[in-house]
Amino acid sequence: MLITRMPHWLKVFSYIGLTLSAIIYISPYLWMVVSSFRPSTEPFAMGIFPHSWTINNYISVLQDQELMGSFFNSFKVAATAATLALVLGVPAGYSFARFRFRGRDLMMSFLMVVPTFPGILLAISLFVMAVRFGLYDTHYPLILANTLLNLPFTIWNLRTVFEATSREIEESAMVEGCSRLQALIKVVLPITLPGLAATFAFVYILAWNEYLFATTFISTNEKRLITTTMASAIGQFNVNYSKLIPAAILSTLPLIALFILIQRYIVKGLAMGSTKG
Amino acid sequence: MYKRTINITLSILIVASFMLASCQSQPTSIPVTEAPVATEAPVATEAPAMEVVEITYMRQADNPEIELDYVKEFEEKYPNIKVNVDSVPANDNYNKLVLTTNAGNPPDVFMSFWTASAVSNNLIMSLEDYVDKEDFNKRFSSAGQSYAKYQDIIYAIPWRAGSSVFLLNCKMFEEAGVEIPTLGWTWDDLTVISEKLTNREKGTYGFGLVGSSTDYATEWQFWPFLLQAGGKITENNRAAFNSEAGVEALEYLISLAPYIPEGFTSMDLNQIVDLMVSDKVAMFQDGPWFIGIIQSGHPNFDICVAPMPVGKTSGNIIGGTALGISPLSEHKDEAWKFIEYMTSDDVLTRWNEATHNIPPNNAALEQPTYQEGPMFVAAQVVNQPGVIPANQYPESDALNGIMRNYLQAAYLGEMTPKEALDKAAEEWNIILKQYDN
């Protein structure tokens, strides 16, 4: 904490101010929550708040087998993509952080520009690849695509995390006879766990909300991800809001739970990471 | 020294993958039409055969699920054909078709509402060799027939087809003491009625017009007025809507602005329906499928239907969806059997009645459902003179987008109607030129 003393009135002001600004900031989301209780027969033009509140929307969404199943599919894809990103990204990030080698900056530049590739073009080419390898309508190309999309960010993020941990830790382990890899796994990783968790959460969230690849790579209902299932409420002529909004709200809940989890990690761990190990 | 090694290695890798990629991605151009291939290994007879053929059917995800019942019926009737249903969100159907066709694994059967675009991009094949022409002409209404054809070739078999109608809020009309318009009402009548039903202080408007950038309705709602002014959309593969008739039609619509909700250039169909159901807009015009959409979404709402007004002449467009087959399908015969079943009189009738749509086949139109009430009016509209099928030009998506652009410019007052239509015609012709043959 920077500021250690604060006049009492300023503190109260801060609490109120922050709370108010937070409410204002998420007001669209609050409107969404409120609207999710609006029956489908009630038009939006009638008012900001629903005239008659109903939980039928949620009931029908929860009873929708396909929708609930797609939650699980999304979880599968997002968790696997995030894990794979970590598995590939940890050694790479560590290498960028610890070593100086020729081509390092070139590779960092390369990583930075990969995300600029317009998603649609990437989708077209990866789609052709997936079909050629017979992987169409499976979750594998989805996992790989999501990992690919998020890998540059993962590596960059992990590099920052590793740079923030002091070298002495693994160097003292190596003095005692560990190889660098062993040192990394046994000593450094436990300390950087919060950073890893945060990165995992980032990739998870990005993969969870990804739409373009999810819709084009899958064609069987049972394998759908949550983003596609929600989009099926968007029709050619009209949108089924009473299905869309509750599903969307439900889709945010696992992510919010994830936020809360990693919050604890970050607060506890980062403070540890920068001091002695 | 290391740097050079790395750089050379990376360069070689990149160049190598070029060559690799160019070897792999050399798809041969997709032929426009294909003669039906002689039946391949699994023969689709009605007796249970040894091999089961799987075909993929791509449908719109938001269509009523009753459609899936008919698919099951088909599978029961033909036990050797299994149908994999791929429900894709409506607005992604076309993209997915493009992607899968390019990758080589398109759906065998799909629901098309952009047949002309699909034809010009070789995504759909001609059904001339499969269709029994006599049967087709007898069973389907003229509206149904016209919509499934492009340049006089049958590319798809219609599922639902209808011309635009006026959808009205019965209650608002009653309260204002205005009679529901009947066949023969004119543009002047439309202006008068819109004015009577508009009360800006109360927040009610007589006429709803869509002007959004994201909705096909923006241009869809313009075409009938163009035709009613005596104009044409295209002629001899060139844009013809920037004629005097076109300018007249556009100017007329702009003249209705006092009766249209403000900010209509960001209003889409969703919002118009929303406004009508909350008694804020008295009428709008679009395809008859809205009767079903509004009735199923708002069962307590009284909806009335009126035919299109008459300008210099009567005119309307027909739209709808139809089932087509991909030229790359490996099971064309089975795909055709599927379409045959789904578009048989029996299924079409049940399907359309259940979803409150206007069917394309005469047998269905003779059902009692279509003999009275809003459905009757909607069914009749199709037989009015001056009705042409919509989207009868190549790259219809791109061309419609251009039209939408310039209509908005005129609605916003950034261009005069004449300027807007001329510019749109210019851009249309650049694209249409590519299809001169």
Next chain:
Amino acid sequence: MLEYIVGVMNYITPTKNFEEDAVMRNIKISAAYWFILPAMLFFILLAIYPSAFVLILSFFATGKGITISATHPSFANIIAVWENVNFGKFMYQTFFYAGGATLLHILLGFTLALILNILPLNPAFTRTMRTVYLIPWAITPTVVAILFRILLSPQVGPIAIYLKSIGAPIVFGPLGQPAWALLAVTLTNGWMFTPFYLLMILSAMQAIDPGIYEAAVVDGANGFQQIFFITIPMIKNTLLTLGMFDFVTTAGYFDLTWIMTQGGPIKSSEIISTWVYRTAFQSFEFGKASAIGLILFSISVIVSIIVLRAINKE
């Protein structure tokens, strides 16, 4: 050709001074490459093919579809894109969108991170606030776009209803007005993704050793001085890299703009990604679409290299 590529790459790779690590260098270098291998292999297998695909299409596919119609590389697609009368307009709009959103993300993210980090408030409150601020990022972008169309509607949305109820004379419908559509989309993007950058900047801030602050306090620095002379300089690189990452990814971002405005009205919110989509899926000209993507990619590469060299000069 090969020599040329190598030459270019040699130029853009800055040289480093290796004298300091001379002792550990030989051992370290081979380990370094082994560690990077899995990730780089993954990239090569999955990302080089699409890149090659796009490059080939740009130079060889001058007709419709993805068929290769030219026998030798031709610049026809790139020239057609360059000469497109709207090229400049779309570029400008893309930069406005990407730049505006980036500025919002970084500035707002930084301010919020600062407030949440430095004020001595109840930690449970701070944690709750952080979670609450993250919520907009949790909503699927496609849903946000569809719902914001209603939110910003001039007749049907809550904002419009509220304005009408207080009798405001203005017509609030930004998505239908060329002067406002791009701004509306930019602000929506800003709203959606600021939480992400907030979290990144917050992590960077918390990685700063508190000891430095304590030393500064001992030296008599007040709050503002601490912010300007400690916080900002120490996370400057993070901010720059984040900003660059933000800019290039937003420039290529498709979903939000397409669903909210499809580039309209009157092409006022058309950005590179929507233009690519139109060219590829509506006009079916994949070669030209790839050329557009290629141009955007090249610009991003140049920008990234400039920024990274600027950072590394430190």
